[in-house]
Amino acid sequence: MSDDNDTCCMDRGLSIGVLVDKICDEFETACQRGRQPSVEQFLDRAGSNNRDTLLFELLLLEVVYRRKDSQNPSPVEWAWC
DSSP, X not given: OOXXXXXXXHHTTOOHHHHHXXXXXXXXXXXHTTOOXXXXXXXXXXXXXXXXXXHHHHHHHHHHHHHXXXXXXXXXXXXXX
16 A cells, blocks of 8 residues: 555656655755755655665765764664664
8 A cells, every 4th residue: 555645756757766766956056055954854755665865875975964964873873764
């Protein structure tokens, strides 16, 4: 059984890769503008079938941008995943 987000994405004809790229682009734009977007909020925009792929990509982006901001993120911060 798929959830509403999965159905919504399929209705729009978005493949998993396109959906993940779109969400990651929006996350990255927020980072570039000096915001610290919440991975959890962006993760909620993907259906359950896309969650693992999107989580991996968002965490990579978060680490990159936080390091550019002289932060040293720790894996403990993502214990919720």
